[in-house]
């Protein structure tokens with residue numbers, strides 16, 4: 129009685145002869161996820177557009193021509209111009225630079241704070257843990273947007289750097305909790321005790337033993353965090369509390385739609401940036417889901 | 431093969447004096463300590479160079495805790511540990527680090543004791559990286575030597591733990607423990623998780639390595655049959671205390687403590703001749719070490735428990751050559767209850 133999955137089994141066992149590291153196996157599993165691959169393709173497309181923006185348009189996204197306000201699309205201005213006479217297409221692709229940079233660097237910054245605090249809390253426990261987690265609870269108790277708005281309102285001039293710092297400082301606790309949780313569950317495992325038994329230093333134990341085994345939830349959450357960061361940037365820019373004009377960001381572009389006339393008569397001004405945000409966030413979420421399936425041991429058995 | 435020919439000099443490599451490990455039990459709103467779990471409660475023992483001391487007891491009797499306290503993976507609550515006459519008890523982590531190359535551990539869980547993100551080469555070389563200043567090439571050579579010594583192939587270095595069976599993983603653990611040429615190894619149930627047939631292979635490997643490298647073992651098991659062939663002496667633990675300690679042959683021929691007798695009786699053997707001698711059967715489960723019975727901790731399960739057992743805690747007393755037992759039946763002061771007087775097992779106990 130030959131079952132079809134018998135050949136599959138032999139395939140798996142012969143694959144295992146190739147000394148596959150857990151990361152190689154994870155990569156293989158990830159590459160089988162179609163949605164995640166599509167997400168990566170979309171994201172790469174946006175990144176390329178952002179990188180090669182000067183090649184895609186001749187217009188300066190920050191300089192307006194007051195003679196050309198709210199013009200409809202033309203061969204010169206593919207998506208028309210905005211209320212300050214700036215080229216919408218140029219703003220869209222230069223905006224990808226800012227939005228992706230803000231999303232990525234806010235994610236990196238949050239990751240840095242979150243991993244360090246979470247690792248310290250989970251590794252040392254006791255007083256260190258108490259202190260960090262009380263601070264995290266405090267942060268979580270304050271509504272994120274209110275806090276971000278307050279800080280931004282107090283600061284006079286908001287640059288991209290300050291903006292990223294504000295987002296990171298207000299959103300680290302979620303990641304701290306995730307990293308701490310992963311560390312706590314690993315702490316009881318014998319291989320951690322084994323690392324102590326050979327006399328490994330704290331630094332070595334954290335970087336060589338804890339983090340590689342907690343990398344799954346860290347990467348997944350960092351990815352999803354990046355999507356959130358892009359939305360936060362857009363939302364704040366939309367209400368005029370984000371990166372100030374004339375810097376092009378997708379959020380800044382949509383804020384044009386606050387004008388009822390533009391909302392009604394010039395969809396070419398606000399639909400493309402809206403779609404760009406939607407697509408980017410969806411793409412990142414698909415990547416995140418793909419990574420979750422990759423790292424979640426339960427998905428191995430599929 | 432007996433170990434009588436082995437030269438067991440009277441030089442303890444390890445001397446443990448009155449070690450206690452109490453874990454605080456937290457409770458209430460403020461997470462205050464409301465009691466103590468006495469995982470290891472006043473244990474003293476010494477191990478000579480080249481010797482294997484077996485530690486046997488049910489799960490939860492404190493064996494792992496004892497092994498971890500000895501290797502300073504957790505701090506003792508009280509007591510002292512002497513390694514070759516050096517008191518290591520209160521040494522700081524950095525001060526103790528160099529000693530770790532001489533005192534190693536093999537763990538129980540073949541799936542949890544190896545970092546699954548490291549290759550065999552990384553795993554086996556790591557102790558050298560941490561403890562020595564050998565070059566990468568020297569570390570590699572040494573790793574290959576030990577990987578082959580434990581019965582794996584040199585090519586296996588590039589593989590990852592998930593590609594091996596339980597027995598093979600324990601071999602990797604053994605190579606990792608041995609690569610710094612330690613003198614003393616705590617083996618915490620190294621074969622308990624393995625199939626019986628694999629158990630014998632790993633036990634034989636450990637025995638061969640001991641002979642070749644002159645190792646001293648503290649060998650933990652929850653089953654007397656496992657320690658029988660590898661131990662020179664065996665200590666039986668119950669709820670954090672040693673209840674009997676004796677040379678292996680003595681313990682198997684003349685077990686004196688009711689708990690030891692029960693453990694022996696529970697070993698399934700094929701060639702044991704059927705006797706009419708009733709055996710001591712263990713009833714019930716091991717009580718919680720958070721709330722142990724008063725007096726003799728074994729009294730809730732002991733068929734010979736009597737009044738004194740409830741009030742007075744028996745202490746280890748010499749019973750023969752290197753043979754110590756903690757039971758009230760053995761100091762001859764007791765009026766043994768009538769119900770058990772006719773029990774033939776008891777005669778055996780009083781004779782011992």
Ligand SMILES: Nc1ncnc2c1ncn2[C@@H]1O[C@H](COP(=O)(O)OP(=O)(O)O)[C@@H](O)[C@H]1O
Pocket residue numbers: 453467469487488489490491492493494495496719
């Ligand atoms: N870190 C710890 N904190 C609290 N209790 C513990 C800890 N480690 C072990 N114990 C308790 O100590 C007792 C002895 O455990 P252990 O030494 O693992 O026993 P064994 O190895 O003989 O099975 C058990 O009741 C266990 O629950």
Ligand code: SF4
Pocket residue numbers: 687688689726727728729730732733734735736739744756757758759
């Ligand atoms: S002291 Fe009493 S209860 Fe304890 S083992 Fe001896 S007879 Fe049994």
Ligand SMILES: [Mg+2]
Pocket residue numbers: 493494495618619
């Ligand atoms: Mg144990």
